[in-house]
Amino acid sequence: MFKSLREKLSSVKESISRTIHDKDKEKVTSLEDEIETISKKEDLSKEEKAQKLGFIKKAKTFLLEGESILNEKDLEEPLWNLELALMEGNVALLVVEAIVSSVKSNLIGRKKKLLAHTDEIVEDVLYESIKNVIKNDGLSFDEIIEKSDKPVVILFVGVNGTGKTTTIAKVAKRLKDKGYSVVLASGDTYRTGALEQLEIHGERLGLKVIKHQYGSDPSAVIYDAIEHAKARGIDVVLADTAGRMHTNSNLMRELQKIKRINSPDLTIFVDEAIAGNDALERAKLFDEAIGLDGTILTKLDTDAKGGTAISISYITGKPIFFFGTGQSYDDLIIFQEDWLLNKIFGNDSEEEN
Amino acid sequence: MILGNLGNSLKETFNKLARLNKIDKKIAEEIIKDVQRALLQADVNVKLVMKLSENIKKRALKEEVLEGFDAKEHISKIIYEEFSNILGKVTEIELKRQNIMMVGLQGSGKTTSTAKLAKYFQRKGLKTCVICADTFRPGAYDQLSQLCKVHSIPFYGEKGNENAVDVVKNGLNEMKEYEVKIVDTAGRHALEDDLIQEMKEINAVLKPDHKFLVLDAAIGQEAEVQSRKFSEAIGITGVIITKLDGTAKGGGALSAVSETGSSIAFIGVGERIDDLEKFDPDSFISKLVGLGDLKSLMERVQESVKPDEMAVEEVLKGKFTLKEMYKQFEAINKMGPFNQLLQMIPFGGFGIDLKDKDYEKTKYKLDRYKIIMDSMTEYELENPACFDSSRIRRVAIGSGSDIAEVRDLLNYYKTLKKAFGMFKGGNIRGLPGKFMKMFGREIKI
Ligand SMILES: Nc1nc2c(ncn2[C@@H]2O[C@H](COP(=O)(O)OP(=O)(O)O)[C@@H](O)[C@H]2O)c(=O)[nH]1
Ligand SMILES: Nc1nc2c(ncn2[C@@H]2O[C@H](COP(=O)(O)OP(=O)(O)O)[C@@H](O)[C@H]2O)c(=O)[nH]1
Ligand SMILES: [Mg+2]
Ligand SMILES: [Mg+2]
Numbered sequence: 001m002f003k004s005l006r007e008k009l010s011s012v013k014e015s016i017s018r019t020i021h022d023k024d025k026e027k028v029t030s031l032e033d034e035i036e037t038i039s040k041k042e043d044l045s046k047e048e049k050a051q052k053l054g055f056i057k058k059a060k061t062f063l064l065e066g067e068s069i070l071n072e073k074d075l076e077e078p079l080w081n082l083e084l085a086l087m088e089g090n091v092a093l094l095v096v097e098a099i100v101s102s103v104k105s106n107l108i109g110r111k112k113k114l115l116a117h118t119d120e121i122v123e124d125v126l127y128e129s130i131k132n133v134i135k136n137d138g139l140s141f142d143e144i145i146e147k148s149d150k151p152v153v154i155l156f157v158g159v160n161g162t163g164k165t166t167t168i169a170k171v172a173k174r175l176k177d178k179g180y181s182v183v184l185a186s187g188d189t190y191r192t193g194a195l196e197q198l199e200i201h202g203e204r205l206g207l208k209v210i211k212h213q214y215g216s217d218p219s220a221v222i223y224d225a226i227e228h229a230k231a232r233g234i235d236v237v238l239a240d241t242a243g244r245m246h247t248n249s250n251l252m253r254e255l256q257k258i259k260r261i262n263s264p265d266l267t268i269f270v271d272e273a274i275a276g277n278d279a280l281e282r283a284k285l286f287d288e289a290i291g292l293d294g295t296i297l298t299k300l301d302t303d304a305k306g307g308t309a310i311s312i313s314y315i316t317g318k319p320i321f322f323f324g325t326g327q328s329y330d331d332l333i334i335f336q337e338d339w340l341l342n343k344i345f346g347n348d349s350e351e352e353n
Numbered sequence: 354m355i356l357g358n359l360g361n362s363l364k365e366t367f368n369k370l371a372r373l374n375k376i377d378k379k380i381a382e383e384i385i386k387d388v389q390r391a392l393l394q395a396d397v398n399v400k401l402v403m404k405l406s407e408n409i410k411k412r413a414l415k416e417e418v419l420e421g422f423d424a425k426e427h428i429s430k431i432i433y434e435e436f437s438n439i440l441g442k443v444t445e446i447e448l449k450r451q452n453i454m455m456v457g458l459q460g461s462g463k464t465t466s467t468a469k470l471a472k473y474f475q476r477k478g479l480k481t482c483v484i485c486a487d488t489f490r491p492g493a494y495d496q497l498s499q500l501c502k503v504h505s506i507p508f509y510g511e512k513g514n515e516n517a518v519d520v521v522k523n524g525l526n527e528m529k530e531y532e533v534k535i536v537d538t539a540g541r542h543a544l545e546d547d548l549i550q551e552m553k554e555i556n557a558v559l560k561p562d563h564k565f566l567v568l569d570a571a572i573g574q575e576a577e578v579q580s581r582k583f584s585e586a587i588g589i590t591g592v593i594i595t596k597l598d599g600t601a602k603g604g605g606a607l608s609a610v611s612e613t614g615s616s617i618a619f620i621g622v623g624e625r626i627d628d629l630e631k632f633d634p635d636s637f638i639s640k641l642v643g644l645g646d647l648k649s650l651m652e653r654v655q656e657s658v659k660p661d662e663m664a665v666e667e668v669l670k671g672k673f674t675l676k677e678m679y680k681q682f683e684a685i686n687k688m689g690p691f692n693q694l695l696q697m698i699p700f701g702g703f704g705i706d707l708k709d710k711d712y713e714k715t716k717y718k719l720d721r722y723k724i725i726m727d728s729m730t731e732y733e734l735e736n737p738a739c740f741d742s743s744r745i746r747r748v749a750i751g752s753g754s755d756i757a758e759v760r761d762l763l764n765y766y767k768t769l770k771k772a773f774g775m776f777k778g779g780n781i782r783g784l785p786g787k788f789m790k791m792f793g794r795e796i797k798i
Contacts, residue, residue, distance in 0.1 A: 084399055090573040093394045160596060160624065161460030161569070191624070192503070193496025200491035245599040274458065276396035276573020278601040285600075299459065302542040304575050327459070327489075 006344050008085035009126065016078040016107075016122045031056055072108055079104055082126075090273075090307035092280040095133070095314045102129045127345055133310055134337050136319035141294070141334070145180065145236065148265050151229035153237045155187075155222070155264040157255060157290065159282055160243030163298035163324055164270045165194065168238045169201035171296075171322070173329040176205065180235040185225030186211035187218040187258070188242040198240055205329070218242070218254065219261045226262060239264065246285035255290050268321065269295045271312060273304035283312045292316050298324030301331065309340065376413050376424050384428055385410045391643050395602035398577050401611070405435055419654065430654055433647045436638045439607055443632050444563075444591035444618035448477050450532045452525075452559050455593075456552060456583060457567035459540030462595030462621055464493065466567050467537040468500040469621065469629035474533045475506065482531040484524035485510030486517040486555055487539040489548075497537055504626050507531065518554045525559070536561070543582030556587040563590045565618060568609050570597045576605030580612035589613035595621035598628070602641050673770050675734040679726050682719050721754065722762050728752035737766055 038044070038052050079100055086096040106125040145152055154171075156164045165188065172182045184202050186209055188194035195211050202209035210225035222239045229237045241258065244251035259267065269292045271279055286292055295312050300323045309320055320335040333339075376384075385406050392402045409431050418427040453470065455463045467483055474481040483501055485508070487493035494512050501508035509524040521536055528534055536559055541548035556564070566580060566589045583589055592609045597620050610616055617632040635648040726734065728751035733739060740763055742756075749759045 087393055088399045088574055090575065093390060159571075159599065161462060163460060191496070192499035193492040193494075195492075196495035197490070197492025204491075245596070247599055272460070274569070274573060274575045274579075275571045276575075276601075276605070277394050278396070278571040278599065279573075281600045282571075299542075301544065302458065302575060303544055303578060304573075308573070 008088060009082070009344060012078060012082045012085050013122050013126065015081055016075070019074050019078055072104075075104060075107055086307065086310075089305040090276055090311075092277040092307075092311040092314075094280060095311045098314065099129045099133065099310075102132070123345065127341065130310065130344065131337065131341060134313045134320070134340060136337060138319060140319075141321040142178075144266060145175065150233070150235045151183075151226060151237050152235065152266070153222075153226055153229075153239065153262060153264040154266045154268060155239045155241065155258065155262070156268050156270055156296075157241050157286060157292075158243060158270040159245060162243065162270050162272045162275075164188075164243065165197055165201070165240050166327065167270050167296050167298060167322075167324055167332070168198070168240050169205060170324065170329050170332040172201070172207055172236075172238055173205055174332060175236050176207070181233070182207055182236045182238060183225055183229050183234045184209045185222045185237055185239040187222050187240045189214055189216050189218050189221065190242040194240075194242065219258045222258060222262045246282040246289070252285075252289045259290055266293045267291060268293065269312070269316070271295060271297060271308065272299040273297050273306060273308045273323075274299055274302055275308055277311075279308045280311045280315050283315050287316050287318075292318055294319045294321045296320070296322045296324060297335075300333075301325045306340070306343070309335075375418065376427065378414065380424070381410050381413050384413070388432065388642070392604065392641075395641050395643070396571070396573050396576070396604035397641075398574060398604075398608045401607055409435055422654070426650055429644055429647060429650055432642055432644065433638060433651060436607075436642065437634065439610055440617065440638060441634050442616035443634065444616045446563075446591075446618060448474075448479060451534075451562035453533065453535045453563045453565065454556065454559055454561040454587075455535065455537050455565050455567055456587070456589075457540060458542050458569070458572075458579060459490075461540065461567045461569045461572075462593075463487075463540065463567045464497050464500070464537050465624065466565075466593050466595060466619070466621055466629070467497065467535050468504060468506060469626055470565075470619070471501070471506045471533075471535050472504055472626050473619075473629060474535075479532045480530065481533040481535065482507035482509060482528045484508075484521060484528065484534060484536045486521050486524075486536050488515045488517045488520060489539040493537075493539065500626075517551055518558055521555050521558050534559075543579050549582070549586050553586055561590075563618075564588060565591050565593050566609060566613060566615075567593045567595060568605055569601075570594050570599070570603035570605070571601035572605040576608040577612055580605075580609040584613040584615075589615050591615050591618035593617070593619045593621065594632075598622045602643075603637070604641060606637075606641075675726060675729065675737045675766055678766055678769060679723065679734065682723050721758065722765070725749075725752040725754050725759055725762050737763065 035053060035056055038049060038056070041049070044052070082103065083096055083100050086099060087093065091099070103125050106129070107122070139147070156168055158164050168184060172184060175182050184198055184207055186195050186198045188198070189212060192214070195214065199209050199211065201207075208228070210221060210228055212221045212224075218241060222237070225237050225239065228234070239258075239262070241255065242251075244255070246252065267290060269283060269286055271283065275282075283292070283295070295316065295318065297309050297312065297320055300306065309323075313320055322335055323333045325331045325333055388409060389402055389406045392405065393399065397405075409428070412431045412435075413428050416427075416431070418424060419430075422430075455467050455470075457463050464487070471481045471483050483497065483506055485494055485497045487497070488511075494510050498508050498510055500506075507528070509520075509528050511520050511523065514520055517539065524536070525534065536555065538552060538555060539548065541552060543549070564587055566583050568576065568580070572579075580589070580592075589609075592606065592613065592615060594603050594606050594609075594617060597603055603620075606617060617634075617637075620630050620632055620637070622628045622630055635651075639647045725748060728748045733744065733748075745756055745759045745763075748754075749756045752759075
């Protein structure tokens, strides 16, 4: 699923290395030319020649083994290619610009051993830049569940159709498999069929679903589910909500109310990997309106390039917990930065799709 | 992390351009970077952005800024035209008996759009029903049947039957009486071979008149591949862009349209049943590229060509010599190359192949004709009948063209004159409306 981004980045890497390489090679060649001219000169004594040549040869050795400095112009084209590669990988433009400028400031003026390891240097810089964006210093999802007081209440939010309800079912299955007891709260009381959809998942997974009627107050449904969990010693409450546009202030206020009344331990933003630049905008507005603790990115099986993961991490500064990779319950991969970095930079040719 | 105001990047550079009436390379390059940024941010396909922006730059430098317009308007106009070439069309929806199939990725808004569309046809007075062929997503049946119930839309579906193709077959049988049948299908993506196969089978059974690809406005670079695969599998006749009520600009629509060879039919602007609008290219493009009211700019551009520059008076009086033709060529040049505009002008269909997408060729031809006419004498321009082979040879040499080309021009003139003669001969009622508008007046007889 990250194959094409990986391929593009690796070609950019090569082109930067080549630029560095070519630049030095040019100088070396010109020194070699000079050596030849001097050797052929007849008006110079042997000693004079030896002296001049010795100096130039030293310069050549120095170039070959020494240091060189990259300037802005050298990098213009390779960095533009990097920009394009990231954009084609579906990273939002503003994040692309942030990454590219960090790569640039890291490379420009940098001295490096010549003709050796340049591609590693480029890769390191790029790797660090992307790693900085997606790193998670906090707890993993499993650790949070383990360490929090029970019941752990998790609220799922996001725009319309991103996969909130399906993801809840997947997470429920995962928790159940780990031995936790789970109750689902049918907090989407708006969209037709939403109650039935969660109900069916509950049935299939053997889980209780707390629901009210269409049009009822979602805060109250979730409240009831938490009460239910408390009364029966259930470990985790997974609360569904209706999809909503981040620009709809009434609906965003409704989410604030849900949070205020139910104080969830985790508020998870569910978005889809197919989303482009808007992922940045909506993650930002959801975060500003209600505060997010992490993201789950769905539909990675669609051949999506994965850049959305980078965009959302960048703007929220919060971890990505899982990737959704299909419509079955087990299509949920735990997100690990090394895993993603390996997908992007690694050369494991094994490809899921 | 503070984000700049997203849509505004283009406007800022543009304001620098206001009141300038010349564009040099440096400015063009600066602008083009901003145009690229705006388009990339709107999720237009990366390759398409590069291609479009290159065209825009070339044209901005080459074409003259129209009188009375500044550089900013000049570039806006070119941007508008380039986008119109791709997005300018609207899928025609005939109000007749028909089958419609809704397809698209998971969660893109197919079911919601199905109900919206059914309501649309109902409002137009057609007997419309909906068939639920999503036998996969949990609650899909309930979602659509409830929607239909609330809005009094006849519904067919089979709870529990997992074979979508059979459901469609049965539905067609049961719902024969309805004029418009809209089939909602399960979400699927290009890599799900079994689901793509299912879609093909439904297509074969339903034989839809319309196959609508439902696309989320927020879709990123993925739009290209997915649209292509849907199109390859069943052929797409129109696109519906949903969720345009948020902040997504819908740049994926460009890929959808170019990959499927179709156009946009409707846009979805909310969750409610009435939140469906017929696609309006002008306002969509304005929003997409983050430029203000392009529509009124284009209206001004068209008005800027005054009737007298088109030699209207003379032509209506029945005078049509090479001189009048020359004036009209100049007027066209001044208006800049719009394909649509060319179609409005009486040259349409009289020698210039307007179906020829390659506008450049047409423009080239007009330019050549003008050069040839520049080598003619006043007398010749006023009296085209005087041309004999020696005059033709002289003009050919003088203009650096050849005899065939000069003859070509004269033939072209004759065709036009004949066309005008025909109009003059009392057949003015038959003038196309756009032609009348072009001449800037109502002609009452
Ligand atoms: N291919 C794919 N489809 C998914 C994934 N997650 C959810 N979906 C589908 O996306 C559609 C919308 O999901 P749903 O959970 O109802 O979204 P919600 O509106 O956010 O609750 C459904 O058809 C799901 O089956 C995923 O990871 N991969
Ligand atoms: N805001 C908004 N939401 C929409 C629009 N169209 C569909 N939706 C919502 O998007 C979600 C998925 O729609 P649905 O019709 O179930 O998608 P499907 O999986 O393709 O059938 C639902 O929550 C809809 O209410 C739209 O134009 N605007
Ligand atoms: Mg839902
Ligand atoms: Mg559906």
